[in-house]
Amino acid sequence: MKWKDRLAAEGYRLTAPRRAVLQVLQQTETPLSPQEILAQAHKAHPQLGLVTVYRLLNLLTGLNLLRRVHRKDGCHGYLPASLGHHHALICQTCGRAVEFAGEADLESLISRVEMGTGYRVEDHLLQLFGLCPGCQ
Amino acid sequence: MKWKDRLAAEGYRLTAPRRAVLQVLQQTETPLSPQEILAQAHKAHPQLGLVTVYRLLNLLTGLNLLRRVHRKDGCHGYLPASLGHHHALICQTCGRAVEFAGEADLESLISRVEMGTGYRVEDHLLQLFGLCPGCQ
DNA sequence: TTTTCTGCAAAGGTTTTGCACCAAT
DNA sequence: ATTGGTGCAAAACCTTTGCAGAAAA
Numbered sequence: 001m002k003w004k005d006r007l008a009a010e011g012y013r014l015t016a017p018r019r020a021v022l023q024v025l026q027q028t029e030t031p032l033s034p035q036e037i038l039a040q041a042h043k044a045h046p047q048l049g050l051v052t053v054y055r056l057l058n059l060l061t062g063l064n065l066l067r068r069v070h071r072k073d074g075c076h077g078y079l080p081a082s083l084g085h086h087h088a089l090i091c092q093t094c095g096r097a098v099e100f101a102g103e104a105d106l107e108s109l110i111s112r113v114e115m116g117t118g119y120r121v122e123d124h125l126l127q128l129f130g131l132c133p134g135c136q
Numbered sequence: 137m138k139w140k141d142r143l144a145a146e147g148y149r150l151t152a153p154r155r156a157v158l159q160v161l162q163q164t165e166t167p168l169s170p171q172e173i174l175a176q177a178h179k180a181h182p183q184l185g186l187v188t189v190y191r192l193l194n195l196l197t198g199l200n201l202l203r204r205v206h207r208k209d210g211c212h213g214y215l216p217a218s219l220g221h222h223h224a225l226i227c228q229t230c231g232r233a234v235e236f237a238g239e240a241d242l243e244s245l246i247s248r249v250e251m252g253t254g255y256r257v258e259d260h261l262l263q264l265f266g267l268c269p270g271c272q
Numbered sequence: 273t274t275t276t277c278t279g280c281a282a283a284g285g286t287t288t289t290g291c292a293c294c295a296a297t
Numbered sequence: 298a299t300t301g302g303t304g305c306a307a308a309a310c311c312t313t314t315g316c317a318g319a320a321a322a
Contacts, residue, residue, distance in 0.1 A: 142287075148296070149296050150297095151295070151296070152295095168284080168285095170287085171286090186287090187284095187287090187288085187289090190286090190287065190288075191288095211286090212286090249279080
């Protein structure tokens with residue numbers, strides 16, 4: 001429910017299409033492509049258009065409510081974002097995803113790489129792919 | 137020169153368009169988009185088409201001679217790949233990229249995540265972004 | 273009522289495919 | 298001579314934008 005409050009607090013309107021998309025995104029455990037989001041939200045709001053999905057995705061990503069991930073099939077997927085900087089671990093079979101915090105381990109890796117290359121590291125992209133407990 | 141040998145060994149033909157594209161890719165230090173590759177290779181082979189670039193990129197990526205990276209601007213870029221599983225560190229200002237091996241550090245992170253989540257991790261995507269020595 | 277949001281249509285961009293011609297082996 | 302490669306055109310996608318009408322505040 002906090003997503004709706006957040007949108008209201010930022011001055012955005014709560015409309016039927018947005019409710020439908022929010023409901024899909026808040027419940028998903030797998031990274032969904034815009035098309036997949038449309039298909040699911042369509043049930044709750046049949047006249048929903050893909051354009052509206054894209055606009056809301058950009059809005060929510062900007063508010064850090066959503067995280068955009070790279071899927072193995074090349075598409076982009078969207079996942080509800082936890083607070084702070086987390087990373088995604090995605091099941092290659094069922095798509096189910098969990099987030100994990102790997103900052104501590106990355107920091108030592110990053111300082112070693114900085115030392116070795118002379119670069120200063122400012123950002124990173126880390127995703128893991130594997131099999132979830134149910135798919136092993 | 138070993139790329140050409142590799143192509144020949146795999147039964148692929150050495151043509152003028154391919155020579156032009158190979159020359160560009162073997163020399164680059166920054167991840168190039170297909171359009172950028174076309175623009176540079178065009179000098180050596182003016183009638184080169186973008187389609188041919190795409191086909192060769194897919195071919196070389198399949199042979200593990202090229203690595204596809206995600207650029208911050210959303211485009212895909214291509215870098216010559218070293219042997220083994222390496223990762224890219226890309227300068228956000230000039231685009232210059234280096235590869236680094238972070239397997240040792242990642243292994244401890246990965247086993248910790250496997251322990252915590254119950255997933256089995258089979259693959260990963262790691263890229264670092266920062267400033268190269270010259271751009272700091 | 274005022275501003276924002278929506279959905280359509282259309283544009284822009286990237287990547288793939290079909291096909292006839294051409295070139296490397 | 299064969300086989301595979303090229304380039305054009307066109308198609309298939311994905312994503313963004315312009316705009317008039319609709320809905321939230």
